[in-house]
Amino acid sequence: MRPDAVIFDIGNVLIEWRPERFYDAEVGEARRRALFAAVDLHAMNDEVDRGADFRETIYATAEAVPEFRAEIRMWHDRWIELARPEIPRSVALMRALQARGVPVFALTNFGVGSFEVARAHYPFLDAFDRAYVSGHMGVIKPEDEIYARVEADCGLAPERLLFTDDRADNIAAAAARGWQTHHFTGPEGWAHRLVAAGLLDEREAA
Structure with missing residues (x-):
């Protein structure tokens, strides 16, 4: 799907x-x-x-x-x-998805103050279609509530969401709710996953 x-x-x-x-x-x-x-x-x-x-x-x-x-x-x-540096290919994949018209969200364990510091250094953090920041939500991954609140806010069924995270416990919690998931170990594997999902072609993911 x-x-x-x-x-x-x-x-x-x-x-x-x-x-x-x-x-x-x-x-x-x-x-x-x-x-x-x-x-x-x-x-x-x-x-x-x-x-x-x-x-x-x-x-x-x-x-x-x-x-x-x-x-x-x-x-x-x-x-x-x-918290540095940025991972350039991951940022490029984010931008490629948005150029394709694919909505891109963030779901991150991040403090209110620390996220403001990060935004000042990494302008791409203001480019998400929706940003779910734990410090503002008062709940963190991998607690079930944070995933439920994302679903409720974005209005998409769990199986329509593709989520990547470097922590296996965060991925497992999302998968338990029916989300499509990818355990991030590097941008190369993530690029392949996005191509396999039909969201980018090989050129866009390169």
């Missing part, structure tokens, strides 16, 4: 999201390992993605762990360096 809309995750699909890589470069692998062992920074980020204040959440975590205060604050103060 040819999908009626395509839904992109953002982190590690359109923009690289590699916090560990950033910290390894800044403080060294040993210090980064100690930091991540002492503080669950990804859980902290989940709270931001649920709608908690970007700066307040990170700074409060930093104050609670003085040994790593400076490093934790970097998660806010230098956030865009954790």
